[in-house]
Amino acid sequence: MSPSVFVRLKLRMTVNGFRGRPGRVVMVVFGGVFGAWFAFTAFIAFAIPGILNDARVASMVLPLGGGVAVLGWLLLPLVLFGVDESLDPARFALLPLSRSTLIRGMLAAALAGVPAVGTLAATLGMVFTVARLGGIGAGLVELAGVVLGLLLCVAASRAVTSAFAGGLRSRRGRDAATVLFGAVAALLGPIQILALSGVQRTDGRQVAGVARAVEWTPFGAPYAIGTDMVLGRAWGVPIKLAIVLAAIAGLLWWWSRTLERAMFDSSSGRVSQVKQGGEPVAQLVLPVLPRSRFGALTSREARYWWRESRRRASLITFSVVGIFVPIMLSATGGSGPGVLPFVGALAAVGLANQFGFDGSAYAANVVSGVPGRAEIHSRVAGYSLYAVPVLALAGVAIGLVAGGGPGAIPSLLGSLVAAYGVGLAVVLPISIVGAYAMPDSANPFATSSGAGPAKALIGMAALAGAAVGTAPVVLLSHLAHSVWLFAGLPIGVIYGIGAYLVGSRIAGRILDRRMPELLAAVTPGR
Amino acid sequence: MALRGLVKRFDTKVAVAGLDLDVPAGSFYGLLGPNGAGKTTTLSMAVGLLRPDAGQAIVLGHDVWVNPVPAKRVIGVLPDGVRLFERLSGAELLAYHGLLRGMDPATVDQRARELLDVLELSSAGRTLVVDYSAGMKKKIGLACALLHGPRLLVLDEPFEAVDPVSAALIRDILRRYVTGGGTVVFSSHVMEVVERLCSHVAIMAQGAIRATGTLDAVRGGRSLEDVFLRVVGGRVATGTELTWL
Numbered sequence: 001m002s003p004s005v006f007v008r009l010k011l012r013m014t015v016n017g018f019r020g021r022p023g024r025v026v027m028v029v030f031g032g033v034f035g036a037w038f039a040f041t042a043f044i045a046f047a048i049p050g051i052l053n054d055a056r057v058a059s060m061v062l063p064l065g066g067g068v069a070v071l072g073w074l075l076l077p078l079v080l081f082g083v084d085e086s087l088d089p090a091r092f093a094l095l096p097l098s099r100s101t102l103i104r105g106m107l108a109a110a111l112a113g114v115p116a117v118g119t120l121a122a123t124l125g126m127v128f129t130v131a132r133l134g135g136i137g138a139g140l141v142e143l144a145g146v147v148l149g150l151l152l153c154v155a156a157s158r159a160v161t162s163a164f165a166g167g168l169r170s171r172r173g174r175d176a177a178t179v180l181f182g183a184v185a186a187l188l189g190p191i192q193i194l195a196l197s198g199v200q201r202t203d204g205r206q207v208a209g210v211a212r213a214v215e216w217t218p219f220g221a222p223y224a225i226g227t228d229m230v231l232g233r234a235w236g237v238p239i240k241l242a243i244v245l246a247a248i249a250g251l252l253w254w255w256s257r258t259l260e261r262a263m264f265d266s267s268s269g270r271v272s273q274v275k276q277g278g279e280p281v282a283q284l285v286l287p288v289l290p291r292s293r294f295g296a297l298t299s300r301e302a303r304y305w306w307r308e309s310r311r312r313a314s315l316i317t318f319s320v321v322g323i324f325v326p327i328m329l330s331a332t333g334g335s336g337p338g339v340l341p342f343v344g345a346l347a348a349v350g351l352a353n354q355f356g357f358d359g360s361a362y363a364a365n366v367v368s369g370v371p372g373r374a375e376i377h378s379r380v381a382g383y384s385l386y387a388v389p390v391l392a393l394a395g396v397a398i399g400l401v402a403g404g405g406p407g408a409i410p411s412l413l414g415s416l417v418a419a420y421g422v423g424l425a426v427v428l429p430i431s432i433v434g435a436y437a438m439p440d441s442a443n444p445f446a447t448s449s450g451a452g453p454a455k456a457l458i459g460m461a462a463l464a465g466a467a468v469g470t471a472p473v474v475l476l477s478h479l480a481h482s483v484w485l486f487a488g489l490p491i492g493v494i495y496g497i498g499a500y501l502v503g504s505r506i507a508g509r510i511l512d513r514r515m516p517e518l519l520a521a522v523t524p525g526r
Numbered sequence: 527m528a529l530r531g532l533v534k535r536f537d538t539k540v541a542v543a544g545l546d547l548d549v550p551a552g553s554f555y556g557l558l559g560p561n562g563a564g565k566t567t568t569l570s571m572a573v574g575l576l577r578p579d580a581g582q583a584i585v586l587g588h589d590v591w592v593n594p595v596p597a598k599r600v601i602g603v604l605p606d607g608v609r610l611f612e613r614l615s616g617a618e619l620l621a622y623h624g625l626l627r628g629m630d631p632a633t634v635d636q637r638a639r640e641l642l643d644v645l646e647l648s649s650a651g652r653t654l655v656v657d658y659s660a661g662m663k664k665k666i667g668l669a670c671a672l673l674h675g676p677r678l679l680v681l682d683e684p685f686e687a688v689d690p691v692s693a694a695l696i697r698d699i700l701r702r703y704v705t706g707g708g709t710v711v712f713s714s715h716v717m718e719v720v721e722r723l724c725s726h727v728a729i730m731a732q733g734a735i736r737a738t739g740t741l742d743a744v745r746g747g748r749s750l751e752d753v754f755l756r757v758v759g760g761r762v763a764t765g766t767e768l769t770w771l
Contacts, residue, residue, distance in 0.1 A: 019537070280638040281631045284614070284621035296625030300611060300618075307613040307654070363575055363609040364670070368626040369598035516577040 006105030007112045030457055032114055039118040046125030050132035058133060059227040060208050062126050063215035066149055066223030069119055073153035074160055089259050103256045110154045120150050123223065130226030141237060142226025148244045149222035155248050159255035215240070218247035294378050297370070301382025304357070310438065311357055315386055318350050323394045327401050340412060341474055343394055344419025345466030347387045348427045352458045354379055355435045360523045372511030376428055376504045391416045411485050414492025415473060421496025422469035425503025427462045432510050434458045437524040469499060527572060527678055527711060532581035534567050541567045543733040544581070549711055549726070551586075551677075554704045556720035556741075557713040558750075559730035560758055565713040566606045566682055568730070572711075573603045573680050585678055599627075602676030604667045604684055612656035616647050616666050619655055620673055627674040634673070641669040645695065660687040668696060672703070679703065681712035685719050697723060717751045731758045 018025050046065055049058035092102060110116065123146040131139025215224035221240040228236040281291055286302060289295035305311045322343045355362055365375060395416050399409035473495055477484040484491075511518065527549040534542040542564045549555045559565045570576035572583045574590045574597065583590040588597035610619060617638060624634030642648045645665040650658065655666055664684060671679060679700070685693050700710055700723065714720055720727055721741070727750070728738040736757045737744050745753055755762060 279635040280617035280621040280642075281625065281635050284618040285625070291625065291631040293625050293628055296622050300614065300622050303618075304611070304613055358611070360605075360607065360609040361611045363603075363605050364611060364623065365626065366575055367573060367598060367601070367603045367605070368623070369574070369595050370626060516575060519575060 003105045003108035006109040010109040010112055027457060028114075034457075035114045035118040036121075039121040042122035043125035043128075046123065047128045050125075050129030053133065055133050055227065055230050056208075058129050059215075059224070059231060060211040062129070062227055063211050063220030063224040064207070066123065066126070067214045067217075067219035069123065069149070070153050070156060070219045073115075073119070073157040099256050099260065102259070103252055106158070106259070107151070107154060107252070110158055111150070116150060116154060119153060120146070123149060126223055126226065130230060134226070134230035138226050138229035141229050142223075145222040145225040145240075145244075148241070148248070152218060152222060152244060152248050152251070155251040155255065159251040159258070162255055162258040216243070218243055221247075293370070294374060294381075297365075297374065297378030298381045298385075301379050302385050305383060305386055308357065314350055318346060318387070319390045322346060322390055323397060326394060326398045340395070340398065340415045341419040341467065341470045342463070344391060344416045345423035345426075345463050345470070347391055347420050348423025348466065349459050349462045350387065351379065351383055351424070352427050352431055352462055353435055353438070354383075354431050355518055355522045356438045358522060359438065360519070362519050362522055366515045366519050371508070372515075373504065373508035375511060376507050380424060380428070380500070380504065387420070391420060408485060411477065411488025411492075414484075414488035414490070415470075415477060416492070417489075417496040418473040418492040418499075419466060419470045419496070421498070421500040421503075423462060423466040425499040425506075426465035426469060428503050428507035429510055430458055430462055432507055432514060432518055435518055435521045437522050527586075527680075527709070528582075528584045529568070529572055530582040530584070532568065532571050532583065533579045534564075534571060534576065535579055541733055542571070542578075545730075545733065545735055547728055547735060547738065549709060551709050552704065552707060553709055554700070554723055554725045555709070555711045556724035556727045557711060557730060558715060558717075558720055558727055558754060559713070560715060560760070563730040563758075564733040565730055567733075569680055569682050569711070569713060570605070573601055574598055575603075575605065599674075600677040602671035602674065602679045604664070604671045604679075604681040606682040610655055610663070610667055610670065612663075613654055615652045615654055616642060616650055616658075616669075617652075619666060620669060623670040624673050629674055637673055638669075641673065644699070645669055661689050661692040664688050665692060665696065668699070672699075677708060679708060679710045679712075681710065683714060684712050685714060685716060693719075717749075717754060721750050729754055729757050 018028070042065075046061065049055075049061050089102070089106070097105075124143075127139050127142045127146055130142035211220070214220035221243045225237045225240050228234060228240070285291050285295045285299045289298055305315055326339050326343060392413065395413040396409055399406060399412050402408070473492060476491070477488060527547075529545055529547040532542050532545045533540070545564075545568055547568075557565050557569070567576060571578045571581075572585070572590065574583075574594050577591065585597045586600050588600075590597045611622065614622060620638035620641065621634055624638065625631065639648075645668070647662060647666060647669070650662065655663065658666065664687070668681070668684065671681070684696060684700075688696065697719075700712075704710055724741050726738075726740050727744050729736045729744070737753065741750075744750070
């Protein structure tokens with residue numbers, strides 16, 4: 001069976017997914033426009049060395065830019081976009097397909113999408129540069145490199161998300177995932193140093209050194225073969241091709257292993273048990289909460305954030321990103337405290353599709369007629385049981401690492417609370433109006449076809465809204481720094497709570513009007 | 527429960543076309559129909575899960591769509607498929623539903639224990655509902671619907687994928703509930719179950735009620751299956767095709 005069958009199947013499923021859902025079409029158009037704009041910008045960036053006719057700059061920009069592309073393919077699906085799993089491998093379990101046919105088909109289907117086309121378009125800028133510098137022959141070599149690079153990107157992203165999804169099902173895997181995420185996030189530190197020193201030093205010697213190292217790794221190798229031709233180092237081309245091909249082969253092998261497990265072992269295989277005993281109400285409601293409707297809703301949310309793999313994945317991602325990124329930034333001379341509003345808002349973005357996590361189970365709340373305000377407050381409370389300690393930890397850690405010293409911690413916490421509150425105010429209404437169904441999949445990173453751009457757009461809209469909303473606080477903290485040191489905490493807390501109250505009120509009213517519509521939106525398979 | 531002129535369209539397809547149905551208080555009402563007849567859509571609109579394009583759903587004098595809170599208070603629902611918060615244990619799920627309905631925690635504990643014991647779910651102990659078998663899920667779903675003592679029970683396919691022992695138990699519980707003054711409406715496409723249980727039936731096809739009344743009136747001396755096949759129509763035997771079978 002040829003891979004084109006898989007591609008046609010995926011495109012057909014995507015198109016059918018649009019039927020009767022104009023909102024999704026709009027989302028995808030937005031995603032397409034955004035992707036085209038991004039690809040165009042990157043194309044120009046990669047073409048600049050060619051326009052400048054500077055082979056030395058090209059030998060730095062191409063491998064580093066390519067490396068960022070590969071890294072983006074590795075990380076963004078985990079953090080932001082999710083993986084389009086319209087072709088669920090488990091659906092092919094009954095068909096007589098060999099493993100290699102399946103992998104080729106799935107790879108081809110993964111290539112048929114906005115991200116892959118955008119990446120290809122962007123990296124064609126490298127082909128332009130190389131062709132300009134070294135002629136058509138070198139350009140063709142770079143074209144081969146760019147295509148291989150795209151294959152590497154897709155294979156890497158599918159293999160890692162697939163393995164990560166499998167790993168998250170077991171407790172040991174969860175711990176490993178946390179460590180892995182920490183390591184990956186820690187990698188952002190060195191990259192930050194690079195970028196900073198690259199900007200600060202005009203001779204760019206360090207950057208060139210790093211670029212030389214990166215071009216011998218799978219990250220930069222596919223994109224560096226063209227400049228090898230230009231610089232008269234044709235001997236490097238076969239070695240780098242070998243590196244890339246070996247990396248792709250290894251990733252595909254890894255992916256096919258995890259894919260097989262996903263096909264035939266979609267259940268966790270182990271029966272989950274809950275620990276505590278006692279009377280039903282005592283089992284459900286956390287000891288600190290009242291034995292009431294609010295307590296029940298909040299406890300259920302809190303338990304779900306831990307028991308459901310999709311929610312847990314987003315919680316772990318946020319925890320690691322929220323704590324590591326600012327610390328790394330501070331440790332490497334960047335502005336750690338400056339990103340705190342971002343961290344606070346990112347915490348709120350975790351709730352952007354809170355009803356989508358529930359799926360059709362949300363019917364229980366609709367049938368019981370839970371008032372909108374109670375629903376919203378309890379959901380925020382349940383999530384905050386995890387998010388607030390993480391935010392507090394981030395604030396304290398940054399206070400200790402960054403220059404301000406322990407005395408600055410209260411004001412940092414103030415900024416965090418303000419950003420979290422504003423973020424919630426923006427996210428809560430979005431979580432009702434923009435809710436979308438998640439597929440019934442064992443992969444916590446899976447999104448249904450066409451929902452990827454929606455997920456990213458909602459997240460970005462929430463971040464942008466939160467940035468605007470926290471601007472007054474940020475301004476105040478900069479303009480009146482000495483006052484902010486002691487007044488920051490109360491002002492931030494009041495500002496955050498105020499914003500939250502306004503946002504939750506709006507969200508509660510919308511919810512009261514739209515409960516059945518929301519239920520229909522989050523019910524999968526409609 | 528009274529449904530008046532209910533209409534629901536999905537895109538261009540009309541799922542329910544101006545449906546009227548009266549369910550007398552204290553009746554055991556079976557809603558029969560082939561797959562895709564609009565049974566689930568109708569029941570979803572009747573309990574406030576799906577907003578109708580037109581029409582009214584009135585439960586014990588309360589319009590479900592105008593005045594939902596008092597209406598929802600007296601309804602217990604077992605929705606289609608299994609729409610439960612499955613990552614709770616059976617006991618946790620019951621406690622959740624009870625507290626959600628604003629019940630007193632002590633009453634919730636007592637009733638939940640009783641329901642778990644009667645439905646033989648206590649032995650599942652602390653297993654999450656997601657790991658329950660299909661029959662156990664139906665039973666815990668029924669327990670959630672019964673917990674707050676509703677006056678009207680609306681059950682979508684309560685006997686689907688349930689083993690004979692559990693089915694007998696569910697039948698017994700429902701009979702007792704009706705004897706105690708409750709009203710049951712349930713959908714099914716299994717004739718035997720409906721014939722054994724129901725006082726009233728309605729046969730639905732293509733989004734409309736085709737026959738309705740007491741069981742005996744609808745049957746009119748024939749078997750319910752005969753009446754159903756005649757009312758619904760459709761092919762019931764193979765012709766010259768499929769010779770390769």
